[in-house]
Amino acid sequence: TYLPFDWDEYLRETKSIAAPYECFKQAVTFPQNEFKIGMKLEALDPRNVTSTCIATVVYIQGLRLRLRLDGSDNKNDFWRLVDSSEIHTIGYCEKSGGMLQPPLGFRMNASSWPMFLLKTLNGAEMAPSKIFQREPPGPRTNLFQIGQKLEAVDKKNPQLICCATVGNIKQDQIYVTFDGWRGAFDYWCRYDSRDIFPCGWCAKTGHPLQPPGQKNAAGNNRFKGRTLTVVNTSDIQSPEADTSAPPPPPITVYVYKTCTGGPLVDVTQ
Numbered sequence: 321t322y323l324p325f326d327w328d329e330y331l332r333e334t335k336s337i338a339a340p341y342e343c344f345k346q347a348v349t350f351p352q353n354e355f356k357i358g359m360k361l362e363a364l365d366p367r368n369v370t371s372t373c374i375a376t377v378v379y380i381q382g383l384r385l386r387l388r389l390d391g392s393d394n395k396n397d398f399w400r401l402v403d404s405s406e407i408h409t410i411g412y413c414e415k416s417g418g419m420l421q422p423p424l425g426f427r428m429n430a431s432s433w434p435m436f437l438l439k440t441l442n443g444a445e446m447a448p449s450k451i452f453q454r455e456p457p458g459p460r461t462n463l464f465q466i467g468q469k470l471e472a473v474d475k476k477n478p479q480l481i482c483c484a485t486v487g488n489i490k491q492d493q494i495y496v497t498f499d500g501w502r503g504a505f506d507y508w509c510r511y512d513s514r515d516i517f518p519c520g521w522c523a524k525t526g527h528p529l530q531p532p533g534q535k536n537a538a539g540n541n542r543f544k545g546r547t548l549t550v551v552n553t554s555d556i557q558s559p560e561a562d563t564s565a566p567p568p569p570p571i572t573v574y575v576y577k578t579c580t581g582g583p584l585v586d587v588t589q
């Protein structure tokens with residue numbers, strides 16, 4: 321069973337405050353996530369944002385969609401919120417005078433793109449326009465203050481949303497530092513980034529939240545959850561399992577410090 325992280329207790333324990341909701345470019349009333357795995361839509365290629373490509377929803381987590389560009393490999397999946405301004409219904413690009421492009425690293429010859437496009441869209445389940453949500457307006461200025469707590473996407477492991485602190489502020493940018501990870505995952509982003517959320521967002525939208533890491537000596541052990549990733553699923557997967565499917569999402573498991581995890585989990589992370 322999933323034990324939600326107790327922000328109130330953590331804020332008390334760390335004598336810190338949560339960044340207020342007005343700081344974030346996030347919806348106040350949560351939209352529904354009516355997307356389904358397999359649906360196709362148009363998305364900007366994150367590695368080449370001047371290109372609009374066809375993407376398929378390969379996984380759904382709370383209000384986030386895990387997307388894979390058609391014609392690309394499965395190593396460059398990315399995540400978007402259902403109210404992202406970077407996703408649209410199929411046909412949107414052409415209606416606005418644009419042309420669908422092959423993704424960066426298209427795995428076939430460029431000349432086969434028109435045929436590939438026809439085939440990938442033929443009989444596909446296209447995400448209907450009514451399930452796309454309008455992007456929230458967001459604040460007009462940077463309202464964050466140093467020391468405030470938040471929830472933030474770990475850009476190196478973008479399936480994870482983790483406990484974080486505003487470590488610094490410079491004009492329109494904030495420095496996101498991840499609690500208990502000694503700076504290894506920290507980054508600068510704009511105050512209106514869609515990758516940062518108010519404390520409690522994950523719990524309210526049905527997304528797992530990674531608790532603080534254990535890589536700093538100070539603090540209370542009670543909060544030091546460990547993220548265990550299943551490293552070998554061959555024993556537990558049926559032989560007919562689809563090996564091209566995305567890996568299962570990491571699961572946060574609270575364990576005693578002496579627990580070794582057994583052969584299927586990697587506790588070194």
Ligand code: MLZ
Pocket residue numbers: 474477480482498501505530533547588589
């Ligand atoms: N165990 C993995 C993921 C760490 C995630 C940290 N998030 C702030 C690692 O050590 O790379």
